[in-house]
Amino acid sequence: MVVVIVKLCISACLGLMIGIERELKHKPLGLKTCMVIAVSSCLLTIVSIESAETFSEISPNIRTDPMRLAAQVVSGIGFIGAGVILRRNNDAISGLTTAAIIWGASGLGIAAGAGFYFEAFVGVALILFSVNLLPLIIKKIGPSQLRQREMRAKITLQKGTDITAFMNSIQAADFEVKHVRVRDTKEKDHQIDLRLLTFESNHITSIYQQLRDLDGTTFVEVDG
Numbered sequence: 619m620v621v622v623i624v625k626l627c628i629s630a631c632l633g634l635m636i637g638i639e640r641e642l643k644h645k646p647l648g649l650k651t652c653m654v655i656a657v658s659s660c661l662l663t664i665v666s667i668e669s670a671e672t673f674s675e676i677s678p679n680i681r682t683d684p685m686r687l688a689a690q691v692v693s694g695i696g697f698i699g700a701g702v703i704l705r706r707n708n709d710a711i712s713g714l715t716t717a718a719i720i721w722g723a724s725g726l727g728i729a730a731g732a733g734f735y736f737e738a739f740v741g742v743a744l745i746l747f748s749v750n751l752l753p754l755i756i757k758k759i760g761p762s763q764l765r766q767r768e769m770r771a772k773i774t775l776q777k778g779t780d781i782t783a784f785m786n787s788i789q790a791a792d793f794e795v796k797h798v799r800v801r802d803t804k805e806k807d808h809q810i811d812l813r814l815l816t817f818e819s820n821h822i823t824s825i826y827q828q829l830r831d832l833d834g835t836t837f838v839e840v841d842g
Contacts, residue, residue, distance in 0.1 A: 622664055629660035629730040632742045633723050639746055640719065646702050647716045655695065655720060656727035663688045663731025688728045695724040715749065757818075766815045768796070769822075769842035771829060775808040779834035784810075787832050792816070807836065 633656030637649035666687035674681065683689075699717035722745050729738040757765050775784060781800060789795060797813035816825060826840045 625664060625730050625733070626657055626660055628735055628738065629656045629727040632656055632726040632730060632738055635742050636719055636723050636726070636745065639749065640716065645716050646713070647720060652719070652723045655698070655723045656730075659688070659691050659695075659724040659727030660731035661727075662691050663728045667732065685732070688731070691724055691728060692721075695721055719745065719749070765818055766794070767818045767842060769814045769816055769825060769840060771810075771812045771814060771825075771841075772837075772839040773810045773812065773829060773835055774803065774837035775810065775834045776836055777806045777808070779808060781808060781810070784832060784834055788812070788814075788829070791828050791832075 630653055633653035634649065636656075637647075637652030640652065641648045663685070667684045670682040670684035670686075699720045702716045702720065703713040722741070726738050726742055729735075729741060775781065785795065785798070794815040795812060796815060797811075799811040801809050803809050822840055822842050825842070826838055829835065829840065830838045
């Protein structure tokens with residue numbers, strides 16, 4: 619009984635550590651969710667292992683896989699992970715890290731339930747390191763491309779504006795153009811949808827102002 623309580627408490631602490639990190643970043647996956655996932659995964663792993671041992675003692679003809687329930691947890695947790703992955707109006711995908719952390723919280727609970735305490739604590743340390751510290755380190759010592767972020771912009775140009783010259787002006791403003799879509803509006807203006815790369819040090823308001831100041835623009839919307 620004491621061992622079971624210890625396992626559940628350890629899994630709760632591991633879930634708490636991940637949940638606090640998500641809570642501080644105001645992500646949809648928070649403290650309560652991480653703890654529930656970790657503790658539930660741990661509990662199901664304990665039940666799976668204990669059941670296999672209990673039934674094997676009843677009769678030598680009964681053979682069960684001690685990690686069978688844990689395997690189903692890994693499969694089932696994907697439904698929760700899929701629920702936090704969002705596709706926004708600008709086709710950007712968000713929530714992948716949160717979905718991965720859900721899966722990680724489940725894995726930590728399973729590890730604690732199976733008695734792999736050291737491995738579980740090393741795992742949570744590596745998860746927190748990869749989510750919080752590793753991106754900062756890579757941006758400091760890595761190539762300049764890692765310090766860029768993707769922005770999406772919708773720009774309306776006046777009728778008759780030279781689109782080629784306008785695109786050259788954007789590239790001259792230190793933006794790297796990844797994708798362009800051009801179409802005419804009902805008012806015969808030109809609508810340009812852009813996917814741009816710019817350095818993270820550039821604030822979104824300054825980017826908006828740079829695009830707004832280009833000749834021929836009547837409307838600018840920036841999302842980053």
